[in-house]
Amino acid sequence: MLYILQTTFELGVQYALIPLALFLSFRVLDIADLTTDGSFVLGMAVSVTLAAAGHPIAALFAAMLCGALAGFVTALLQTRFGVPSILAGIVTNTGLYTVNLMAMGWSSNATILRQATIYTMFRSLGIGGRWSNLLLTAVIVALVAAAIIWFLGTRLGLSLRATGDNRDMVSASSINPAYTVTVGLCIANALTALSGALVGQSQRSADINAGTGIVVIGLACLIIGETLCRRGSMARGVLSAIVGSIAYRFIYAVVLKTRIVPIECLKLVTAIIVALAIAMPTIREKLAFNRRVRKAGKEG
Amino acid sequence: MLTIQNISKTFNPGTVNEKCALRGLSLHLDRGDFVTVVGSNGAGKSTLFNAIAGNFFVDEGRIRLDGQDVTFLPDHKRSRSIGRLFQDPLRGTAPHMSIEENLSLAYLRSSSGKSPFSHISKEDKALFRERLELLGLGLENRMQQPVGLLSGGQRQALTLLMATIVTPKLLLLDEHTAALDPATAEMILRLTTQIVAEHTITCLMITHNMSQALSLGNRTLMMADGHIVLDIAGEERRKLSVENLAERFKLQAKELLDNDRILLS
Structure with a gap:
């Protein structure tokens, strides 16, 4: 039982950055960003490949950078070339499939064999005992969440929020909305990729199909979180993304254990x-x- | 201050919906001018404002603002020196953000030197509070509330403050009191003239109220069919009665109607 609880929390926190990314794109910017599926796998692929090459920490930063680049492409398509925003995400996502295969050495999966991951490195420090995986992920996610809350209070963060609230007003405040959309999508996809990077190193493998439907699951997490925490301030939104992710994994575990819903149907139910x-x-x-x-x- | 030379704009050229909204329009405004603009619907008043603000680029002609050629400058760059209010009070503010956050967004126009990662400072907040007090609406005590909770009049007053918190070189008022009840409209108009006079802001104001068109400011323009058909100031303007202006307005409208009839017959 305790083991299930532990896994639930671990997965919930590892995946929490996806609803957090969607909070930024879907709620703050009011853009449905369908790059998410692809950038999750991109983060995973980059992270696992680099960790297998012996750079587990640099892998996280590289994954974020790649995710940001993917977001940049989507933003470029919709702000500069007039591609409708949903289509821009789908186009990038489709292209990313090939990029992801390439990142895994033209293979549909990649594994970390005996090389170190951030989790094995942290465990060897002897902090947290059997909870060390959860502890490390929680610290990373907490740092990211704090950074996002801080960012949304800055001048740039305010203009990002205004972009989703009243776009005309952003250009009336001497800020180019194309710029705020680009910044927002870069950050959101960097977060999604970081989530992929954490999951990848934790399960020591990456798979080309690991991201299928993850944008919908992320939205489910966000909505569950908002129902539990109520919508309100930006800090509350960030919190509800994390709470929602853990709650979703909890529901998932219950379904898995009790078989109320056949596990094959879970995506449909989601x-x-x-x-x-x-x-x-x-x-x-x-x-x-x-x-x-x-x-x-x-x-x- | 503002020099417009021979600007033209045609929408949907080459299609059945082709509409020539501005036809070789020229206009010069001196610093501190307060100019009212009248004209029937479709005369090109709002199109002129959109051209000045940079919502689209004109097909021909030049626009100069305070010596700088802004003809090909995108709207967000022009907004540093141009403030604008619309008829719809909802257009100028972000409803889910607080009064304070809305003001600090508007205040971004001034902060070219400040880091985008800096927060709203104590001095900024004090300035916002001070300016809100001048409105006399008690908004200074509601700075943390979302703007969506304010009434239309309060939102328009806030938008006016936001458009002028960094003194613009030019203020464009597009029937900004037309959607408000008479008392609120009067209040907004009083605030407008007060702020415009205090900072000697050059100002263009569209109105459908003929007496307002003559009583406010120092110059009146009438537009029809993408042209300026009447441009009066000084003695001539003082002598013109509201009835006279209304008469000329009707004449213009009739002329257009007659032209249409010729076309249709």
Whole structure:
């Protein structure tokens, strides 16, 4: 039982940077960034390949840089070349498939055999005992989360937030919205890639299909987190991304253990949850309107 | 201050929707001019403002602002020296951000030397509070509240403050009181004239109110069909009555209508 709990937390924290990235792109910038699937695998591939070559720490930074580059391409397509934002993400994502294969030496997977990972290095320091993996990931994620909260309070962070809230106002404040979108998507995809890098080193392998549907799972995490923590300030948004990710893995573990839902159906269930959660405000409005019409019909 | 030479703009050229919105328009504004602009719908008033603000680039002609040629400068760069208010009070503010955050965004226009990674400073906050107090709406005590909670009038007052917190070289007012109730409109107009006078801001204001067009500022323009058809100031303007202006306005509109009839018959 304790083992399951530990794994749940480990996975939840490792994947937490994805809902955090989506918080930036989907909530703050109001852009559905479909680069996410590809940049997750990109981070994983770069991280595992570099760790296998003996550079586990540099691997994390390299993964983030590559993720940022992927975000830059998506941003470039939509801000400079007029590609609709969703399509821009899909195009980059498709291209990344080949890039990811290349990053793994033209193979569909890569493994770290006996080389060190950040986790084995940290364990050898003797801190945290059996919880050392969780501890290290939690520290990294906490640092990133703190940096994001700090960033959203800066002048650049404020203009990023305004981009998603009222884009006209950004250009009226002498800031180019194309610039804020680019910065935002670079950061978001760097975070996604970092998540991939952590997962990759933790399971000592990377797989070309590891990212399939991860953007939907990330959104599910974000929405679950927002339901638990309520939407509000930026700090609360960052917190809800992390809480949501852990909660999602918890639900996943329960489903796995109890088999309420066959595990093969989990992606379908996730998709339905996300679709319902995003559609909920509209559904509620329609229902309320129908009730009014029926009531008016009875009275009239 | 502002010199417009012979600008033209055609939308959707070569299609059935082709619309020539500005036809060789020229205009010169001196520093401190407060110019009111009247004209029927479709006369090109807002298009002129969009051309000045840089929402699109003109097909022909030049636009100079304070000696600098801005013809090919993108809108976000022009916004350093041009403030703008729209009829819709929602257009100028970010609803989910606080009053303080909105003001600090507007204040970015001044901070070319400051790092993009710096936070809002204590001095900035003090300045915002001081400026908000001048509005007399009590907004200085609600600086942490999201702007979406404010009324239309309060939001327009805030937008006015944001457009002028870094004194612009030119202020464009696009019927900025038209969507407000009469009392609020009056309040916004009073604040506008007060701020414009205090900083001697050069100002262009579109209005559909003929008496306002003559009573405010020092010069009045009438636009029709992408041209300036009337440009009066000084003695001539003082002598012109509201009825006279309205009469000329109707005449212009009728002329356009007649032209259309010729086309259609």
